Amino acid sequence: MISVAMFNNKGGVGKTTLTYHLAHMLQRLGHRVLAVDLDPQSNLTAAFLDEESLGLLWDEPATPAWGGPHQARLWTQTEQTSGTVVTAIQPIMDGIGDIRAITPVAINQDLWLIPGDLDLSRFEDNLSAAWPRGYTGSDLAALRVTTAFHRIIREAADEVDAEIILIDVGxxxxxxxxxxxxxxxAVLMPLAADLFSLRGLKNLGPALREWRSVWQNTVLPKIPQAIAAPSGTMEPLGYVIMQPTMRLDRPVHAYRRWLERIPRVFSASVLNHPQFDIGTKYEIATLRNYQSLMPLAHDARKPMFDLRSADGALGSTQTLVQRCFQDFRLLSEELLRRLKEVPST
Incomplete structure (x- = not known):
């Protein structure tokens, strides 16, 4: 199995939309996919599950509007062992034990979700305190905190025999x-063609290098074999440019100057090669603005490329649906090709 995190220090670039559609397309291409929501805002979870299922999953009190097949469906699929990532780390946060195994929610055949939870933000203090305490390798409690996400994901992936893990983060x-x-x-970086995304890359690259260096050189060699630990590879796969306004299949002039700067900033900040001319080598795809498809997909609770006339995708909108399908298929195939070059753990 291999895991990919979708990450950009700049919000609002379509990271969750990308994760959601890649998960569905990779499953469509014949792969067993586990999506993991590690963003405390839990937008990926909200994209996969309806409000009734979310209320049950998060243990919210029932309301008269609830009831019916969605609650039963959620529990039937998971045999009443489902939970969120917070369910899994609750013993650590309570100081009473290690991670608790949870069964991922089955979305459809060969596609599963580890749901997020707004309470995940409470784990920030645990992780902050554990990081420096893990430097010596002797503080096993700190190491269990730092490796909790890795172990939760691996146990869930092993349970459903997932091939590809997609991780959505804040x-x-x-x-x-x-x-x-x-x-x-590996890390895939969705970008918008604007100043803010470039600034995000400039912050993201040095942070990844520092975390990788500290983990691999200082912490990992001292971790006992009894604790399953990640390799901390975080290989930069490249970037996906999200939703520029298109005209005649080309970005309009307002975006062009930012598009031209992305390779230089990516090479200098993420790859740490300021003198290298990488051209478009790390540009995996440019995804257009699909206009009215997103609200239709949200209402239909399905990917944009699965919309049908019954969902409101009428006339010329169906042409856009077909183009969306082709775009995500090409993106997924290119992602799979690049993942073959990344050592899996």
């Missing part, structure tokens, strides 16, 4: 994201 460089990214073999 747009910051805090302790939660450090632990989440350490659990990733």
């Amino acid at each position: 747009p910051n460089l805090g302790a939660i994201n450090r632990a989440a990214l350490l659990a990733a073999d």
